Amino acid sequence: MTNELIMQAFEWYLPSDGNHWKKLEDSISDLKKLGVSKIWLPPAFKGTSSDDVGYGVYDLFDLGEFDQNGTIRTKYGRKEEYLKLIKSLKANGIKPFADIVLNHKANGDHKEKFQVIKVNPENRQEALSEPYEIEGWTGFDFPGRQGEYNDFKWHWYHFTGLDYDAKNNETDIFMIVGDNKGWADDDLIDDENGNFDYLMYNDIDFKHPEVIKNLQDWAKWFIETT
Numbered sequence: 001m002t003n004e005l006i007m008q009a010f011e012w013y014l015p016s017d018g019n020h021w022k023k024l025e026d027s028i029s030d031l032k033k034l035g036v037s038k039i040w041l042p043p044a045f046k047g048t049s050s051d052d053v054g055y056g057v058y059d060l061f062d063l064g065e066f067d068q069n070g071t072i073r074t075k076y077g078r079k080e081e082y083l084k085l086i087k088s089l090k091a092n093g094i095k096p097f098a099d100i101v102l103n104h105k106a107n108g109d110h111k112e113k114f115q116v117i118k119v120n121p122e123n124r125q126e127a128l129s130e131p132y133e134i135e136g137w138t139g140f141d142f143p144g145r146q147g148e149y150n151d152f153k154w155h156w157y158h159f160t161g162l163d164y165d166a167k168n169n170e171t172d173i174f175m176i177v178g179d180n181k182g183w184a185d186d187d188l189i190d191d192e193n194g195n196f197d198y199l200m201y202n203d204i205d206f207k208h209p210e211v212i213k214n215l216q217d218w219a220k221w222f223i224e225t226t
Contacts, residue, residue, distance in 0.1 A: 009039050063082055158204065
């Protein structure tokens with residue numbers, strides 16, 4: 001049995017200079033000498049800004065290619081640099097691992113109105129209100145990409161909850177009301193804070209058939225692209 005060495009090739013406070021993919025490619029020969037056989041790369045898709053570490057997910061289909069959220073590149077560089085890095089790593093016998101974030105989406109393109117129930121942040125199973133209407137940044141049209149690769153548009157009913165009511169300028173945890181809505185089943189999720197399905201931003205509803213189809217389409221595209 002061969003002992004392999006995996007390297008985490010990023011940390012939270014890397015410079016936001018857009019040069020990370022190029023720097024990693026330049027270091028491949030050194031990594032190979034050290035015996036690195038696998039490398040964990042940071043999230044490569046477009047986040048909330050050029051400073052986003054990658055966990056404020058905006059557009060999974062934008063790997064640093066389109067002008068969105070005020071930037072073409074991600075914190076780490078452009079799409080062509082990312083793909084070149086992956087190709088070089090494989091050519092040198094180093095297997096790249098992608099960091100994939102499918103839990104939530106951030107920085108919606110427009111607001112929508114819908115019904116929610118405010119819940120206790122320390123016990124998300126405890127309702128603090130009756131259903132009422134708020135406005136949330138849950139509309140994702142990706143205007144900078146203009147339907148390239150995929151034309152799916154996200155709406156409020158593709159999410160289970162969010163943390164900001166734009167109508168009342170209020171930050172809290174709001175569970176979206178609608179058909180087949182609610183947090184993930186208790187037996188599928190940690191019971192921290194009552195039910196730890198909700199983490200941040202707009203929480204993706206994995207029970208919605210349109211969401212399932214879109215993420216399957218994305219996974220196929222991502223694998224074929226990289």
